[in-house]
Amino acid sequence: MADAIAAGIDARTWRRFTPAQRIGRFAVYFAIVAAIVASVRSVEVIPEFLHDAPEQMKDLFARMWPVDFAHYPKGVHEALVETLHIATIGTVLAIVMALPIGVLAANNLVPYAPVNYLAKLVLVASRSVNSLVWALLFVAVFGPGALAGTLAIAFRSIGFVGKLFGEALEESNRGTIEALEAVGAPWTSIFAKGYWPQVKPAFWSIALFRWDINVRESSVLGLVGAGGVGVALNTALDYLQWPRVAMVLVAIFTVVIIAEVAVITLRKRII
Amino acid sequence: MTPAQGGGAADGAALAIRGLRKEYVRGKPVLRNINLAFAPQGLSAVIGPSGTGKSTLVRCINRLVEPTAGEVLFLGRDLARLSGRDLRQARRRIGMVFQEFNLVERLSVMENVLSGRLGYLAPWKAWLRRFPPEDVARAFETLEAVGLGGFANQRADSLSGGQRQRVGIARALMQGPQLLLADEPTSSLDPRTSVEIMELLRSMGEARSIPVIVNMHDVELARRFANRIIGMSDGLVVYDGNSSGLSDDVLKSIYGGEDWLA
Amino acid sequence: MAAKTGLREAPFPPNWAARFGWIVLAAYVLYAASTMEFTWARFVSGLDNGARFLDKMFPPDFARWELLRKGLLESLEMAALASFLGILLSLPIGLAAARNLMPAWASWPARALIALCRSFHPVIVAILFVKAVGFGPLAGILALTVASVGFIGKLFAEAIEEISLKQVEAVRATGAPFMSLIHFGVMPQVLSRFIGFATYQLDSNLRNSTMVGIVGAGGIGGTLFAAFQRFDYDFVAAILISIIALIMIGEVLAVRVRKVFSSDTRESGEED
Numbered sequence: 001m002a003d004a005i006a007a008g009i010d011a012r013t014w015r016r017f018t019p020a021q022r023i024g025r026f027a028v029y030f031a032i033v034a035a036i037v038a039s040v041r042s043v044e045v046i047p048e049f050l051h052d053a054p055e056q057m058k059d060l061f062a063r064m065w066p067v068d069f070a071h072y073p074k075g076v077h078e079a080l081v082e083t084l085h086i087a088t089i090g091t092v093l094a095i096v097m098a099l100p101i102g103v104l105a106a107n108n109l110v111p112y113a114p115v116n117y118l119a120k121l122v123l124v125a126s127r128s129v130n131s132l133v134w135a136l137l138f139v140a141v142f143g144p145g146a147l148a149g150t151l152a153i154a155f156r157s158i159g160f161v162g163k164l165f166g167e168a169l170e171e172s173n174r175g176t177i178e179a180l181e182a183v184g185a186p187w188t189s190i191f192a193k194g195y196w197p198q199v200k201p202a203f204w205s206i207a208l209f210r211w212d213i214n215v216r217e218s219s220v221l222g223l224v225g226a227g228g229v230g231v232a233l234n235t236a237l238d239y240l241q242w243p244r245v246a247m248v249l250v251a252i253f254t255v256v257i258i259a260e261v262a263v264i265t266l267r268k269r270i271i
Numbered sequence: 272m273t274p275a276q277g278g279g280a281a282d283g284a285a286l287a288i289r290g291l292r293k294e295y296v297r298g299k300p301v302l303r304n305i306n307l308a309f310a311p312q313g314l315s316a317v318i319g320p321s322g323t324g325k326s327t328l329v330r331c332i333n334r335l336v337e338p339t340a341g342e343v344l345f346l347g348r349d350l351a352r353l354s355g356r357d358l359r360q361a362r363r364r365i366g367m368v369f370q371e372f373n374l375v376e377r378l379s380v381m382e383n384v385l386s387g388r389l390g391y392l393a394p395w396k397a398w399l400r401r402f403p404p405e406d407v408a409r410a411f412e413t414l415e416a417v418g419l420g421g422f423a424n425q426r427a428d429s430l431s432g433g434q435r436q437r438v439g440i441a442r443a444l445m446q447g448p449q450l451l452l453a454d455e456p457t458s459s460l461d462p463r464t465s466v467e468i469m470e471l472l473r474s475m476g477e478a479r480s481i482p483v484i485v486n487m488h489d490v491e492l493a494r495r496f497a498n499r500i501i502g503m504s505d506g507l508v509v510y511d512g513n514s515s516g517l518s519d520d521v522l523k524s525i526y527g528g529e530d531w532l533a
Numbered sequence: 534m535a536a537k538t539g540l541r542e543a544p545f546p547p548n549w550a551a552r553f554g555w556i557v558l559a560a561y562v563l564y565a566a567s568t569m570e571f572t573w574a575r576f577v578s579g580l581d582n583g584a585r586f587l588d589k590m591f592p593p594d595f596a597r598w599e600l601l602r603k604g605l606l607e608s609l610e611m612a613a614l615a616s617f618l619g620i621l622l623s624l625p626i627g628l629a630a631a632r633n634l635m636p637a638w639a640s641w642p643a644r645a646l647i648a649l650c651r652s653f654h655p656v657i658v659a660i661l662f663v664k665a666v667g668f669g670p671l672a673g674i675l676a677l678t679v680a681s682v683g684f685i686g687k688l689f690a691e692a693i694e695e696i697s698l699k700q701v702e703a704v705r706a707t708g709a710p711f712m713s714l715i716h717f718g719v720m721p722q723v724l725s726r727f728i729g730f731a732t733y734q735l736d737s738n739l740r741n742s743t744m745v746g747i748v749g750a751g752g753i754g755g756t757l758f759a760a761f762q763r764f765d766y767d768f769v770a771a772i773l774i775s776i777i778a779l780i781m782i783g784e785v786l787a788v789r790v791r792k793v794f795s796s797d798t799r800e801s802g803e804e805d
Contacts, residue, residue, distance in 0.1 A: 390708030
């Protein structure tokens with residue numbers, strides 16, 4: 001019986017993937033496993049610390065309780081407002097700088113490959129450096145304070161906004177543009193009436209999305225001296241005033257939630 | 272293939288429905304009091320206007336819709352009472368074909384057909400696609416029986432509507448079912464393909480000696496392919512017989528209105 | 534406005550709401566800038582500073598490349614492990630959070646967990662983990678895992694909530710057990726998107742792993758911070774260039790991996 005089946009299906013085995021696909025998938029799996037094993041072996045994990053971790057966490061939360069709400073008005077409020085300013089102005093600045101670069105990177109608007117390539121390189125570099133690292137740089141140049149923070153947010157966001165905006169431009173409908181070109185419209189009109197209406201929803205979506213992320217990012221820049229509520233956090237951490245640390249964290253959490261709600265509402269109304 | 276086993280409900284019926292009632296909204300029943308018995312063979316067509324509960328009736332049988340009250344007796348058990356593993360095991364024995372084919376679009380035809388065996392296979396084997404060779408062989412045979420030999424490795428969403436429905440039928444047949452259900456299987460197909468699919472349903476049902484219950488809106492198609500026609504109106508069965516008894520008066524009582532009758 | 538030709542409204546009425554919005558935004562920016570003392574003088578002196586700064590940064594100093602290499606490798610390992618753990622965890626958690634498939638007692642806790650993971654910046658989470666498990670890469674790995682679960686989990690759950698339930702219904706009708714239902718009915722519909730999220734997060738973890746070191750959670754961030762504090766700006770330049778190069782390579786690899794997994798069957802009738 002088994003023989004009959006074997007003979008019957010010899011000519012009709014079913015394979016889910018082609019040999020080429022199987023090799024490709026296997027290579028990826030192998031690489032992943034190798035990377036994980038190598039990483040686990042070389043990363044220094046002190047077992048005692050790991051074992052101790054739950055105790056430490058409990059201790060930490062115990063020290064943070066009760067949360068020092070009284071600290072808010074003097075110690076936190078101004079810094080929190082400053083954080084929002086940093087996030088907003090930083091985002092606005094980033095958009096202003098990113099728009100031209102995004103346009104240069106879109107190959108349907110500017111069909112010169114070297115220019116596209118260079119613009120994309122600028123965008124990648126901007127994205128690859130964290131806002132915290134940008135903040136370190138700008139603190140070194142402009143001194144501690146909100147100016148460094150704002151520029152850090154702006155320079156980090158250029159890459160994000162520029163890339164997504166460039167992609168939105170590249171995906172816009174050729175037909176509309178061709179119609180405007182055929183009528184003989186100047187380039188600015190083509191942009192304003194041809195591309196802009198199509199990418200407007202994407203633009204706002206990107207802008208709101210990035211602002212939301214930037215509120216989160218701005219809250220930690222103070223750890224390296226770039227202004228905002230991170231400074232209050234850093235001070236509290238330095239002095240090991242855990243209830244105040246908890247207060248700052250609660251404040252950050254609240255602001256982030258409010259920002260998300262704001263973004264969701266604005267999204268519904270604008271897009 | 273295996274002949275239908277008796278042990279279903281009383282008096283040799285393969286499937287018996289008693290007192291079936293379904294309310295989606297309290298106080299507004301879609302199915303009022305359905306009592307039907309199905310012989311171990313033959314194709315039965317359920318006809319009636321939209322919204323009259325035809326689809327609900329068919330889906331209550333394999334519990335894709337939960338009945339509010341009543342019994343569904345099949346293979347010696349009341350399907351309406353089952354849950355968990357028992358329900359899944361009962362469902363293995365009931366094959367279903369859908370109006371919109373409901374194939375897994377991104378999978379191949381072969382994977383869709385083999386998914387009929389999922390009720391019989393351990394999940395980890397299913398994940399690794401380790402189907403027993405007998406299943407694979409039977410899948411190839413079933414594909415040829417429905418006229419799709421050679422389509423095994425094509426992606427499901429590259430097929431036409433009629434081809435997809437054939438895959439759907441093949442999937443249902445792979446379960447080795449004791450009952451075949453079809454929920455408006457031809458409503459999304461052109462007239463010629465509809466005839467082909469109905470013919471396929473009838474012949475497969477006959478070849479495997481299992482009852483086929485089809486819910487459909489095309490009366491002519493029902494007349495042509497069904498031994499038994501069940502007319503529903505307003506949640507009740509108003510006609511139960513063969514196509515010769517389907518006079519204009521009867522059709523009027525089912526569908527209401529006069530103008531549509533030629 | 535209402536000309537006798539029959540036009541009842543101007544064809545392009547000015548959008549007063551939008552204009553008002555722009556004016557408010559501009560006013561806000563000016564006001565906020567003033568509270569933060571963005572004076573022109575500061576900016577100019579800053580630019581001057583900046584020029585001197587750039588001068589010190591170039592040419593970048595790769596002399597301490599051993600240290601650089603060690604830091605980068607550690608960051609890479611942290612990103613790899615955090616992504617691996619994060620992806621592994623977000624599969625069940627994201628699945629549990631899908632409201633169209635799971636009952637409320639499963640989806641609510643899962644959604645709450647995901648929201649919690651997303652709420653805090655990875656740096657803040659890293660600080661907490663440094664306190665819990667000590668300085669070093671473990672804290673960083675844990676922090677990045679939390680961030681990964683938050684990101685992938687949310688998007689994965691949303692993707693599952695968008696699938697066609699008809700395909701799932703058909704598989705359910707065959708009597709398939711729950712996990713087979715997931716493998717055959719759900720995963721084929723969301724797998725390519727999941728891989729997209731996973732590769733994006735891998736990239737994001739790589740970036741973040743270069744930063745959590747600033748608070749002591751391992752990786753090149755620590756080296757970078759130390760260099761800043763010693764005013765070794767040419768070394769800083771070297772580190773930054775390496776980080777950018779590393780991330781660019783990561784992005785290229787991510788595209789490759791996505792291609793390998795994009796078509797799951799032999800022949801497709803259409804392009805993905």
